Amino acid sequence: MPLARRSLDKLEAHIRTCLESVGAQRMSLPCLTASSLWEKTGRLGDIGPELMKFEDRHGKKYLLAPTHEEALADLLADVGPLSYKQLPLLLYQISNKYRDEHRPKHGLLRSREFVMCDVYGAHSHVHDAAHVYQRVSTCYNQLFTRLGLNVHRVAAPSGDMGGSVSHEWQLPASAGEDTLSVCPQCQHSALEPSDTCAQCGGSTTVVNSIEVGHTFILGTKYSEPLDAHYTPSSGPTQPIVMSCYGIGITRLLAASLEALSSEKSLRWPKLIAPYTVCIIGPKEGSKEWQSHGWESICGLHDDIASATAHKGDIIIDDRHNMTIGKRLMMADRMGYPYIIVCGRSTQESPPQYEVYTSGDPSTTSVMMLTKEQLIQYINTHKHEEITNIKTTSAI
Ligand SMILES: [Zn+2]
Structure with a gap:
């Protein structure tokens, strides 16, 4: 409704400013994605039940994308091969995403249609990806600090996304479905419930929390099967190394209200x-x-x-x-x-x-x-x- 829409517009504007400060360029990928792309990367089977799938009048299979690694890799293949001089590339979009949630609940916290900001990095080497990954992570930290939200970046398993490095961005709130162990001594936080801090050995506090973002170094899981290559300074073309960075915008709005408000009064960043x-x-x-x-x-x-x-x-x-x-x-x-x-x-x-x-x-x-x-x-x-x-x- 109008008030929340205003708040979302402001949140999107802050995210855009933050991303453009590290050189990300805005683009748009279609929500409507050919299922064949997801077949090639193996994800059609891996996360099948969560996908909103359907056929057009000719029987061709489509899905409403919950994320766009396939679409982006397909685009890079289409315009490629890029030269190594054109890398790294950082592209982002803000759009509606779709997921056939088993149990949608808590309004915008877990819904079948949501707004996400997804950023994709294209790199020539994993160490270039790591460099950009660090810059975007710093930028996310600044964004959450500016919003006054105590978001923790925690090491996470890569799951269905694949790749080598992954972090979840977690906001402590009692409505959260995840748990976080936080060390009050050194601020280290982890997803696995644990009484003892892995960094300093101090005792930790376990809190409920909400995942508001997820970042990955994906490697070549998507570029290889979808033929997204680049031309290095010498030798044959190589698959592009990809990274991706997602912030659930509607979920972040709902989560920040959960974290800051009382039973009686709303409090916004x-x-x-x-x-x-x-x-x-x-x-x-x-x-x-x-x-x-x-x-x-x-x-x-x-x-x-x-x-x-x-x-x-x-x-x-x-x-x-x-x-x-x-x-x-x-x-x-x-x-x-x-x-x-x-x-x-x-x-x-x-x-x-x-x-x-x-x-x-x-x-x-x-x-x-x-x-x-x-x-x-x-x-x-x-x-x-x-x-x-x-x-x-x-x-
Ligand atoms: Zn500690």
Whole structure:
């Protein structure tokens, strides 16, 4: 619905900025994929039941892709062979993916149709792949830090994807179906439940968590059967070494709400809240409404919009037939980072506004500020980020 759509748009924009900072280029691959490509790599049989499969009117078999390693390798074969000088290549797309989940549940956490950002690397050697893998991993760490999410990168089995190196990106949350053992001493985390930290020998804490991303060095599992080759500086053509990096965007949105919210109130990573500022005017017909009605509310909106970075990111709760208290309660439940209330103190000279900032649900605090002060407050807090202490283990 509209608010979550806004939040998804913001999340996608942050992911795009992050990926383009490491040289990834956006592209689009079709959701509709010929099953024959998946037959060639052996995955049609390996993950068969999870695939949404069907036939066209001529009896040709297709599937709605849950991931695009085959489609990308087929594309590289089609335009190739690339020269080694054209590598490495980093391509990404943001699109709907499909998986015939056995048990879809928890809304966007596990659904049959979801939005994913998938990045594919094409490299001439495994050590080139490892270099790019490290850069993209660093970029993912920065993204999660900026969002204020304590995401752990943990070594993972490669499973059906194949390849040599793989990490899951896990966000601790009680609704999670995975378990993570986290070491409070050295921050090392692992997927296998264990009482003792493999790195420092300290005792670990076991928490539920949600997988929000998965990254792989794939090797030539897809390029070999699909003939995606490159021409080296000398000698015959070689299969391209591939890597891939996926972030489940809709799942990340749902997971961050799971991780940050309470039973009563939603809390978003500040950067992706549907609106950063919510303005609540007086109740229609009240004394405050006489002096601080619709015109003043719009004036306040316009002044904040022009003096901060939040133009287009401010919502006025214009249900002025409802009391301030009721709308404030609803705004707090929605979790807008700044809630500005035009209450009794707007009668003062100069008018004072109640500014509520939502952090941790238990610590919502209120300040009385003039218009100039509240604009200054929003501006000085715009770069405020929750910083997590995280470690990235070497490949
Ligand atoms: Zn440790």
